[in-house]
Amino acid sequence: MAYVNDTASQFPGQVHETPGGGIVLSKLDDVINWARSNSLWPLTFATSCCGIEMMAVASAKYDFSRFGFEVARASPRQADVIIIAGTIVNKMAPVLKRLYDQMPDPKYVIAMGACAISGGPFFYNTYSVVKGADHIIPVDVYVAGCPPRPEALLHALISLQQKIKSGLTREQIKTGKD
Amino acid sequence: MQNDELQANVSQLLTTATFEEGGDWLTVNVGADELLPLASQLRDDQALTFNYLFCLTCIDWKTHLTMVYHLTSTQYRHSLVLKVKLDRDRPAVESLAFVWRTAEFHEREVYELFGVDFIHHPDLRLLILPDGWEGKNPLRKDFEDPINMIRL
């Protein structure tokens, strides 16, 4: 996988000691990516059962504010990442697209749970379920489970952070080229 | 009140009602145009006082539709099931929204899922389905939707 490498989790830059203090040499892109990934603000978007596990991740036992996701914003204009927790149905699809359009760049999407990945348990014989949130908006990280354990969602958030620090675009990651 | 007493009382209120056997609760079959007066009498009669409608649904029996109403009384704790047989091509029945207020939402749901027309309903429009799904009654047995519905 192109984006999971050890240098992504280290401090971006080299520190040179001088008698008066230290000098850090780095690329501006690396510093900006490092700052962005450590302070992603999620949008409170929970449609069904996975929303409860997302709330459990937000609370005291599996805290996600230690990774920078502390401020969960209600307005999409102030959010960086949207965690699609729950099933998307035909009536909700335009609402989701509108929320995604309202988010300012750079924005990221995590599809949490089987329903958001592919329709989940509601795949066969339903007339109103969208079979996967990626029919509507492009997704960065998929988390499996019904509902996924809170540790799985934390792993997804950390993977998203590594993806941002690597500095590659979605197409580059998909094709594996750099 | 036991089932046989209820049967006697209901036959007194409406002589053309027929009764079904089987099940815990008394099942009464009525015609579509006798429903509203019988419902008001069931609620107001002092010996019966069926003031609580707890389930309202419709069943599609390929040749006809049947509306099913489950009633109970909070005072005497007896229960009753009302069934109305409707024509499949043009199903229409009086609305019970002014007898029991809970029927308003339940009848909207039956209207959009089965296509039953409720006469004198205060606000009959789609409740759960998205815009543009009038006329497509998804819970009928002959509903086909090759785009949305993937059959196993």
Add this chain to the structure above:
Amino acid sequence: MFEEQGITPEGDLIVNVGPQHPATHGVLHLVITLSGETIKKVEPHLGYIHRSIEKMCESLTYRQFIYVTSRMDYLSAHINNHACALCVEKGLQVEVPPRAQVIRVLLDELTRIASHELWWGAMAMDIGAFTPFFHAFRERETINDIMEETCGARLTMNYMVPGGVMQDLHPNFQARVKSFIQQYKHKISEYAELLTGNIIFKNRMKNVGVLSVEDAISYGCTGPTARGSGVSCDIRKLYPYEVYGKLDFEEILETGGDSLARYMVRIREMQQSIRVIEQLVDDIPEGDFQAKTKAVLKLPKGEFYQRVETARGELGVYIVSEGGTTPYRIKFRSPGFSNLSVLDKIARGGKLGDLVAMMGTLDLVIPDIDR
């Protein structure tokens, strides 16, 4: 849907609340007509999580459709599964062994405590108090750990089957439940001091959203929503199922009809659930955990209705069977559907800030309403 008119001819403002909103507990879209800050009309638009469960269940067998129902009202997942298993057993006329009955009631009451805890935390967060949210989730985590050890999952456990329960209890179950009850009994009084005695909280809840007895019955409200107005409707007492007929617990009724009364009903219900668990956890009878049933279940031709008391009210499962392996028609009478219809009646004349308090005490879970 997006092209609503902003102002009525009388000059009132039309405002959308939701579907994406932190206080609506799911995807509920309310279209509110406001005159200043006073509410004139509330119109709920549903269907943003309509997953066509009833149509789907017509092609699933009687053993398969139970997993879907735990996703309907996911906070009382065990109780939903319990209702479906009881309805199928009614059709098959199968006797559930006593050990399975006691296990089912124990898990039901633990689920009720977990659901009321989450209601308490989420409602407090909507009103503006953030601390109870973290306390509530800490209690829920303990209950989830107990469930995970026995049932295998934290939220949507698929543990009840027609005939009993799927697997036997874990050997640690009794000890863990006893230690949880010991430390939880004292926590309830702590939480009462934290929130119930708070003067700001009381002023926000008193005389807000008054629901009269006639309205509660006519609109079909059940559960703590109706019990807060004095309507006696606890299914565990009126039509007892499993071992509820032999247990000693009270039905909580309040006569105020306002939001504070509904709040106190739920807090006292948590205490009654602890009482039920204490009576059962010490002597769970030995024996089978599942009655012997055929591999492929076929219900006889007919109709079967089963009602249970979930954390929100009365859930009814109505199965119409034609003798095959799949149900011909299933209808789930959900408690939230009727509880929501009363929101328009009680919100008129109040302020916009009171609407949040009212929705909090009605305890709505929207996937339960849309099915």
